[in-house]
Amino acid sequence: MNNNTTQIKRALISVSDKTGLIEFAKGLSELGVEIISTGGTYKKLLENKIPAIEISEFTGFPEMMHGRVKTLHPLVHGGILGLRDSHAEVAQEHDIKWIDLVVVNLYPFSATIQKPDVSEEEVIENIDIGGPSMIRSAAKNIGWVGIAVDVNDYQSILEEIKNNNGLSFATRKKLSA
Known part of the structure; x- marks a missing residue:
């Protein structure tokens, strides 16, 4: 398990709640972080002139089945789950x-099911x-990967990356809980 500070060079951003997204993504971009993004998040970043790579360009595989299959891809999960100190050869090979x-x-499931007259399809x-x-892949690899699921963590993540050239193990562990 890597317990050193991990430099953040590439981030995958896929958010339903776009609160604070623009400021956070802009901050990451200004720190030299390459951003990969999905669907509506990608469009929002482009509208705000924040450079990003669409997930389908990153994987070489289109979003499909009306957006049901976007990030379920070995290039995504291999990139998240790979142990940098022991999987580098396999990563390079693939x-x-x-x-x-x-x-x-995540999608606002709780809010959706509470809507009156919500359809089963919705x-x-x-x-x-x-x-x-x-989220689970990132949490499983806290030795190397940070995870942000709460918009209230965006500012402290940016500050730590800026001040420490990465995220400490303690921060990665806290964020994964």
Whole structure:
């Protein structure tokens, strides 16, 4: 387990709640972090002139099945789960690029099911699969990867990356809980 500070070179951002997104992504970009993003998040970043790579460009595979399959891809999860000190050869062999920070918040399932007259179809479409998978992958690899699921953590993450050239193990561990 790596317990040293991890430099943040690449972040994957896929958020339903876009509160604070622009300021956070702009801050990451200004710190030289490459941003990969999905669907509506990607569009929001582009609208605000924040450089980002669309997930389908990153994976070489299109979003499919009406957006149900976006991030469920070996290049994404390999980039998150890979142990930098022991999986580098396999990563290089399969063109897997490390993802050092995962920024995800989930579809608003609780709010959706409480809406009057909500359809079963809408409820089903608000069951997030990719988001929890990325969160779990990042949490499993806290030795190398940071995870942000709470917009209230954005500022402190930016400050730590700026001041320490990365995220400490203590911070990565706290964020994964």
